[in-house]
Amino acid sequence: MKRIVASLRWLLPVALVAGLATSGVAVAGASAPAQGGSATLNGSGSTFQQPYNEQVIGAFKQKSPSVTINYSGGGSGKGRQDFADQVVDFAGTDAPYSASDAAGVKGGTYYYFPTVAGPITVSYNVNGVKKLQLSPQTLAKIFQGDIKTWNDPAIAADNKGVKLPSTPITVVHRSDSSGTTQNFTTFLNTAAPGVWTLGAGSTVTWPSDQQSGQGNPGVGQTIKSTDGAVGYVDFSDAKALKLKFASVKNQAGKFVAPTLKGTTAAIDKAQVNQDLTYNPLNAAGASAYPIASPTWILAYQNYSDSAKTSAIKNFLNYIYGNGQKLANSVDYAPLPKDLLDKAKAQVKQIGGSSGSTSSTTPSS
Amino acid sequence: MVTEAPALPSGLTKGKRPPGLIADRGFRVLALLAGLTVLVILALIAIYTTREAWPWFRTEGLGIFSDNWDPAHHQFGAGGLIYGTLVVAGIAVVLSLPISVGIALFVTDVAPERIRRPIVYTVDLLAAIPSVVYGLWALFVLAEPLANLFQSLSDATASIPVLKTLFANPSASGKSFMTAGIIVAIMITPIITSITREVFATVPSSQKEAALALGATRWEMIRGAVFPHSRSGMVAGTMIGLGRAMGETIAIALVIGASPRITANILGPGDTLASIIANQFGEASGTHRAALIGCGVVLFAITIVISMAARAVVSRADRRTAGTA
Numbered sequence: 001m002k003r004i005v006a007s008l009r010w011l012l013p014v015a016l017v018a019g020l021a022t023s024g025v026a027v028a029g030a031s032a033p034a035q036g037g038s039a040t041l042n043g044s045g046s047t048f049q050q051p052y053n054e055q056v057i058g059a060f061k062q063k064s065p066s067v068t069i070n071y072s073g074g075g076s077g078k079g080r081q082d083f084a085d086q087v088v089d090f091a092g093t094d095a096p097y098s099a100s101d102a103a104g105v106k107g108g109t110y111y112y113f114p115t116v117a118g119p120i121t122v123s124y125n126v127n128g129v130k131k132l133q134l135s136p137q138t139l140a141k142i143f144q145g146d147i148k149t150w151n152d153p154a155i156a157a158d159n160k161g162v163k164l165p166s167t168p169i170t171v172v173h174r175s176d177s178s179g180t181t182q183n184f185t186t187f188l189n190t191a192a193p194g195v196w197t198l199g200a201g202s203t204v205t206w207p208s209d210q211q212s213g214q215g216n217p218g219v220g221q222t223i224k225s226t227d228g229a230v231g232y233v234d235f236s237d238a239k240a241l242k243l244k245f246a247s248v249k250n251q252a253g254k255f256v257a258p259t260l261k262g263t264t265a266a267i268d269k270a271q272v273n274q275d276l277t278y279n280p281l282n283a284a285g286a287s288a289y290p291i292a293s294p295t296w297i298l299a300y301q302n303y304s305d306s307a308k309t310s311a312i313k314n315f316l317n318y319i320y321g322n323g324q325k326l327a328n329s330v331d332y333a334p335l336p337k338d339l340l341d342k343a344k345a346q347v348k349q350i351g352g353s354s355g356s357t358s359s360t361t362p363s364s
Numbered sequence: 365m366v367t368e369a370p371a372l373p374s375g376l377t378k379g380k381r382p383p384g385l386i387a388d389r390g391f392r393v394l395a396l397l398a399g400l401t402v403l404v405i406l407a408l409i410a411i412y413t414t415r416e417a418w419p420w421f422r423t424e425g426l427g428i429f430s431d432n433w434d435p436a437h438h439q440f441g442a443g444g445l446i447y448g449t450l451v452v453a454g455i456a457v458v459l460s461l462p463i464s465v466g467i468a469l470f471v472t473d474v475a476p477e478r479i480r481r482p483i484v485y486t487v488d489l490l491a492a493i494p495s496v497v498y499g500l501w502a503l504f505v506l507a508e509p510l511a512n513l514f515q516s517l518s519d520a521t522a523s524i525p526v527l528k529t530l531f532a533n534p535s536a537s538g539k540s541f542m543t544a545g546i547i548v549a550i551m552i553t554p555i556i557t558s559i560t561r562e563v564f565a566t567v568p569s570s571q572k573e574a575a576l577a578l579g580a581t582r583w584e585m586i587r588g589a590v591f592p593h594s595r596s597g598m599v600a601g602t603m604i605g606l607g608r609a610m611g612e613t614i615a616i617a618l619v620i621g622a623s624p625r626i627t628a629n630i631l632g633p634g635d636t637l638a639s640i641i642a643n644q645f646g647e648a649s650g651t652h653r654a655a656l657i658g659c660g661v662v663l664f665a666i667t668i669v670i671s672m673a674a675r676a677v678v679s680r681a682d683r684r685t686a687g688t689a
Contacts, residue, residue, distance in 0.1 A: 047646070075646020077653060101649055170536070175622035177435070177644035185436065199436030202647035208623040208633055211537045222537070 038066040039307035041315065045079015045092035048179050048234065049295040052116050052332050053092065056323045060315055067311045076179050077202070083110070083298045089308060091298040094179030096277045109301035111346055112276045114339060115319055116332035117267055119258035120184055120291045123243035124230040125223050126150055128165055132246040133158045133255040136191035136282070136290075139248070142230060143171055143188065144198050145207040150228060158249070172222045172231030175212035177203040179293060183281060184232040187291045191251075191282040217241070234293065235260070236331035250290040251282050262289030263333035272339055276346060292333070301350055309351040316347045410664065417658030419651055428658065433624040433635075435644070440655035442662060444624035448541065448634040449663065452616060453609035455545025455630070456552055461602055463549075464556035469586060472564040473572075484561070491554035499615035502547040507538030507619060510546075514538065514631040534631035539621035541630045547619060548612050552605035559604060563597030564590055596678040603674030607667055613638040637663040 043053075053071045060069065071092065074082075079091035084105040096112060097105065122139065124132055129150070134142070138154045141147045147154055151164040174181050185200040198204045206212070211226070213219035216237035223229040224241055235258055238245065247255040256262050263280070266288035272278040280292045299316065303309045320343055324334040335343065414421075420440060421428065430441030467487060471480050514534035521527035534540070567590050575585040591598075621633020622643055635643075637659045645656050 077645070077647040077649045080649055081653070098650060175617070175643055177647040179647060182647070199434070201436030202652075203644050204436040205434040206623070208621075208625060208627075209533065209536075212539065212622045212633070214618060 039305070039311040040068040040070070041089045041308065041311055042070045042072075043079075043090040043092060043297075044072045044074045044082045044088050045298075046076045046094050046179060046295055047073045048076075048094050048118065048293055049092045049115060049297075049332075051236065051330050052327065055326050055330050056319055059322065059326060060318045063318065064311075064314060067314070069311075069315060075177075077177075079298070083107075089300075089303070090312060092295065093298060094293055094295045095182060096275075096296070107300045111299055111301065111349065112296040113299060113316055113319075113343055113346065114276055114278070114294060114296050114335060115323075116295065116327045116334060117263050117280060118293050118295075118332050119235045119260070119263045119289050120180055120187075120232050120293055121235055121238040121243070121258045122230065122246040122248060122291070123220065123223050123233045123238045123241075124246055125227060125244065126165065126167060126230075127227050129162065130244070131159075131162065132244070133249070134246045135249040136188060137195050140188045140192035140196040142169060143173075143206075144196065145171065145210065158255075167228035170226050170229040171206070171210040172219050172226070172229050173206050173210060173212055174216075174219060175214055178215075179295075180216060180232060180234055183293045184291060186279075187281040191290065232291075239331060248290055250286075250288050251284050252286045252288070254286050256287065256289045258289050258291070260328060260331070260333040262287055263292045264336050266290065266292055267294070267333070267339060268336035272342065276339070276342060278339070299350060301352065303351070306351075313347055313350050316350075317344070320344050320347070410661075413657050413661050413664070417654050417661050420654040420658040423651060424655075428655075428662070431624075431626045433640070435648075435652045438651065440651060440658075442624075442637065442655070442659055444626050445635055445637045445640055445659060446662065446666070447626045448620070448624065449610055449636040449638070449666070451541050451630060451634065452544045452548060452620070452636055453606055455542060456548035456609040457602060457606050459546065459549035460553045460556055460605060464553050464601070464605075465560055465598065467553075467557045468561040468564050469590070471561055473582070473586060473590065484558075487554050487557050489554075490550065491558075495551060495612060495615045496618075498547050498551055499618035502543060502615065502619045506547065507543060509538075510540075510543055511536060511538030514540065514542070518631060529628045531629070531631050533629045535621055535633050537621070539619050539633050541620065541632070541634045544616045544620040544634075544636070545630075547615050548609045551612060551615065552608050555608055556601045556605040559601030560594065560598050563594040563601070566597075567593045599674060599677050603671060603677075606674075607671060610636075610663065610667060610670070611638055613642050617642045 050071065050073045057069045057071060060067070076093040076095060079088070079093050080097060080101065082088045083091035083093075084097075084101065086107045096102075122134060126132070134155070135158050138147070138158050141154060147169060149166050149168055151166045156162075156164060179202060181204065182200065182202045185196075185198065185204050188196040188198075189200040198206065211222055211229070213222045213231075216234045219231045220233045220237050220241040220243060223231050223233070223243060230246075233241075233243065245258050247257045249255050250266075265285055266280045266283035267278065269283040269285040269288055270278045270280045277296070278294060280294050282290045297316070297319075299312055303312065320335075320340055324340065327334040334340075424440055427441055429443045429446070431443035431447070432439045432441040433444055434440075467483070471483055475483065511534070514531070515536075518531045518534045521531045535543075571589045571593065572585055575589040576582075580588060616636055617639035620635055620639055622635055622639070623633040624635040624640060627634065641656050641659055644652070648656050
């Protein structure tokens, strides 16, 4: 008998804790709708938009303390997979679903919400060269290893009057797969067709004599410490490392330096699809910087409880309101007015009755 | 079952049941369940990963072993990755084994009693360092001097037939098969050392003393008495080290250069199964994702084959020594 009591005594705290935990959950769950908006939203995905998301989630939290938003990063691919499996409430992605993957998304109709964008710099470190201009064709030849030295005639042709050294070129690319690689290679693929042969994707097979770095900071560090190095680095990391940026020739034939304004200008000229996906790469317009990462938040049309529905709507509305003003402070380009209006209109669709059958063209 | 236990003393007085029979049975069931858990978890992992990787196996077929990993062109041949995994693990074991056996011999047979413990502790401490720390150390401290060393090694051997190809095209950043192999060698040294040390310690001192009494030098004693007795243990230790080397991920991902290919140039960049998963999984989708999970399945299969081969070697060596003893 004593032993039974002993084992019960051991069990009691466990049972108590378990009981409290479940009742606590029950209480929280029951009271959530009554409080009008107490909800938790979990998201994962793009690491490119993560610094912006952290900023905007922090600011939103002060405005609506009852809503908790967690964004765990992990990469766009992970975000799209988690969203398709309904593991998360929203996801961040730098690229839309492919047609075959889109068919596997559970959870009904969903929307793409463009949030911000960021220029991708061509950063370089060449002793004695303060200003560098590169056309897409020259960029393609440099990055696939056709051009080996900085005084190559092709580079000289883009930089009339600049004295270029004979330093060998060291190309630095990402060792991990990345949306930055995807957008940079897609730019070369569209702007230098016939020249660029490595294809476009989050990972491409670079020549094996090139250097690689982990993440944007890894690439940036390698460029900074190597004379003759050139690589693609996202704007905020390149700025933080005080790297020099090359100006890239845009579709209008102008050499444009990477700036947030130039990126917003590029999005403004980009053709926006009905589902609000768009491609800012190699955009028209004299002031458009041609290489930029777009990024979206994926959200479902319908959520299981109304608290979540209003929380996601409030969050997205915040991004399109004050959130856009936060973009500059963390080196992201805000959306142009036209796209902003379309996005705001799309937020209204969330929680509405599911009228559309096709998830990829929800606004029709 | 626990509640039955207090009733047993009365059973004992009747003298019919041996005491603790039910508790014994209960324990057996519990132990069996614990044992089965491992198998169930292993089976679940194998089933899930194979299912997720199925699109890759289906579309590529035997192409999974070809050397063309190029996600941008939808090519997912893991040949270069399998090759890289084996090369890095091979380099690691070749570098680590003599050092580990040397440390183990020093500790068991050569070093004075006083300094044995400190050495054992220090070597075991190596095993406690997280692998990402090894990787970062290799990246920021080791890579640059190694790059210079590789360059001079390559220049020096430029006219020697086999070494010429082996050491050709050294990586300028120091990221290479060799760098990864060196860092993994350091990581598996404590494992191989501690296992071989345990095995050397089981050699009967009577045998060692007999060898010395016959006039053997210390080295002859080690070769004649210690090694034959410990052969299977040394093989087992090496195989465990090899398994660890093949599964090592993040340290390799940082220093191998992310360039999947089959090449004899071991001073150039490459890639391994585990490190490509770490590098590419975050942004992968569709067949690319399936292929990366498939890399995990392939690694799993290779590890099983190697550990089964190790078992076979060990049991054969055991039988042989058992016959002579």
